[in-house]
Amino acid sequence: MKSINEQQKIIYKVCRIYRDSREDQEDLFQEIVYQLWKSYPSFKGDSKISSWMYRIALNTAMAAYRKRRAPIDYVEEFPEPIHPYTESTVPENQERLFSIFRHLNDSEKALVSLYLEDFSYLEIAEITGISESNVGVRLNRIKNKLKELIN
Amino acid sequence: MELNDLKTGWQNAGVALKNESDILKMTKIRHHPSLKRIRKKLLIETLLLIFVLVVYYDWFDGNKKPLYANLLMVTALLLYIANDIIGYISLVRPVRGINLKLSIEKYLGNIRRLRVFSLSVSFLYSIAFIIFFTSVIDFTREKRFLLLGMIVILFQVMLWSARVWNKRIKELKQQAKDLVFDGDKA
Numbered sequence: 616m617k618s619i620n621e622q623q624k625i626i627y628k629v630c631r632i633y634r635d636s637r638e639d640q641e642d643l644f645q646e647i648v649y650q651l652w653k654s655y656p657s658f659k660g661d662s663k664i665s666s667w668m669y670r671i672a673l674n675t676a677m678a679a680y681r682k683r684r685a686p687i688d689y690v691e692e693f694p695e696p697i698h699p700y701t702e703s704t705v706p707e708n709q710e711r712l713f714s715i716f717r718h719l720n721d722s723e724k725a726l727v728s729l730y731l732e733d734f735s736y737l738e739i740a741e742i743t744g745i746s747e748s749n750v751g752v753r754l755n756r757i758k759n760k761l762k763e764l765i766n
Numbered sequence: 767m768e769l770n771d772l773k774t775g776w777q778n779a780g781v782a783l784k785n786e787s788d789i790l791k792m793t794k795i796r797h798h799p800s801l802k803r804i805r806k807k808l809l810i811e812t813l814l815l816i817f818v819l820v821v822y823y824d825w826f827d828g829n830k831k832p833l834y835a836n837l838l839m840v841t842a843l844l845l846y847i848a849n850d851i852i853g854y855i856s857l858v859r860p861v862r863g864i865n866l867k868l869s870i871e872k873y874l875g876n877i878r879r880l881r882v883f884s885l886s887v888s889f890l891y892s893i894a895f896i897i898f899f900t901s902v903i904d905f906t907r908e909k910r911f912l913l914l915g916m917i918v919i920l921f922q923v924m925l926w927s928a929r930v931w932n933k934r935i936k937e938l939k940q941q942a943k944d945l946v947f948d949g950d951k952a
Contacts, residue, residue, distance in 0.1 A: 620789050624780030631779075642799040644784075645792045649801070652793035653859065674869045677941050712775040722944035725866060731776035744867025745945065758769060765772075 618664050619651055625668050625732075626651075632716040632724050633676035643676060650675045662741070666734060670742045673725045715764050723757050730754050801858060808850050819843045826899070835894075835901040842887075842894035849887040856880055867945045874938040881931040888927065892920045 619626075626647045630640040651671050658667050716724055722743075729739045736754075740747040784792075791797045795805060819840065822828060828836050856876050863869030896916060903909060 620784070620786045623784055623789070627780040627783075628776070645797065645799050648789055648792035649795075649798055650859075670866065674863075674866055677866070677870060678873050678938070709775060709779050712772060712779065715772070720944055721941050722866075728776070731773050733773075733777070742865060743945065744863070744865030761769060761772065765769075 618668075619648060622665060622668050625665060626672055628728065629669075629672040629676050631713045632728060633721070635717070643679065646679050647672045647675045663738075665732070666738055666742055669729060669732070669734075673728070673742070677721050677725070715761065718764055719757065719760070723753075723760075726750065726753055727757050727761070730757075804854060804857060808854050812847050812850055815843050815847050831898060831901050835898045838890075838894040839898045842891040845887045846891045849884055853880060853884065867942070870938060870942045870945060874935065874942055877931075877935055877938060881928075881935065885924065885928055885931070889920075889924060892923075896920075 626644055629647065630643045634640045634643050651668060654671050658664075716727065719727065725743060726739065726745075729742060734742070736747050736750045739745075739750045739754075743750070745753065795801050822839060823836070828839075863872050896913070900913060905913075
């Protein structure tokens with residue numbers, strides 16, 4: 616329980632990139648906490664708690680049933696931030712950050728979130744089940760896609 | 767915004783809004799957004815089916831119906847209850863693999879098996895009801911039309927149900943496919 620509480624930012628970020636509405640994010644948050652709780656007895660401690668949490672959270676986000684909602688049309692271009700990136704404008708930049716990820720598919724979201732969290736390629740390979748060399752190839756493609764989206 | 771900004775932004779993102787008691791509540795099914803509703807529905811449905819199983823023989827003159835109709839009815843009811851329970855267990859634990867790819871593949875396999883089982887049981891259940899109630903009827907032209915209408919509706923419902931399953935399976939298949947890279951294919 617303490618570990619989940621301490622690492623809840625991981626759950627928050629996964630919810631933000633996999634669900635659009637606040638209500639869906641809240642539902643997914645609960646679902647992930649529930650799955651973490653149920654899976655904890657199988658956590659052997661041979662990996663970092665954060666990588667185990669990411670695996671369960673990403674898996675839940677991808678497998679959990681999504682309620683049908685009206686489709687959202689994403690714009691192709693992102694508005695420039697009103698203010699440059701500073702600590703005081705984190706929410707505004709965060710909104711932009713999460714809106715960029717909405718253009719990726721589910722597996723790309725999983726790979727990029729692990730990369731941005733600074734997991735090594737080996738750790739990403741272990742969490743996702745993709746071979747280490749292919750993690751590099753796929754991440755390069757995603758980085759190029761992200762650069763196009765940003766610019 | 768550059769990729770490094772993305773990394774910084776990602777690592778700084780997130781808020782810890784929940785306290786430990788909020789988190790603890792979320793570990794209980796009674797606070798779960800969908801499982802509590804599904805569990806309630808399952809419980810009511812199972813109790814109703816057990817009730818039907820207990821009373822159908824007396825209420826609907828089971829003694830006047832042929833043995834095969836009674837056997838079919840009991841089998842269909844028991845299978846329907848089993849289907850509800852298996853479906854619930856599968857929904858409760860979608861995370862079963864040691865990594866994302868394996869877990870999605872296992873879940874997809876489970877959902878595929880569940881689709882076949884669930885559709886077969888629903889079909890058997892409906893047919894068992896029709897056979898039970900029509901087994902001692904003297905069919906007239908009107909009654910035959912009525913039966914035909916019921917069968918057409920049954921097929922429509924089965925078709926709709928199959929579409930819902932197929933849509934879900936298609937989504938999971940796409941996710942499994944996205945996680946398989948050319949070099950990773952078995």
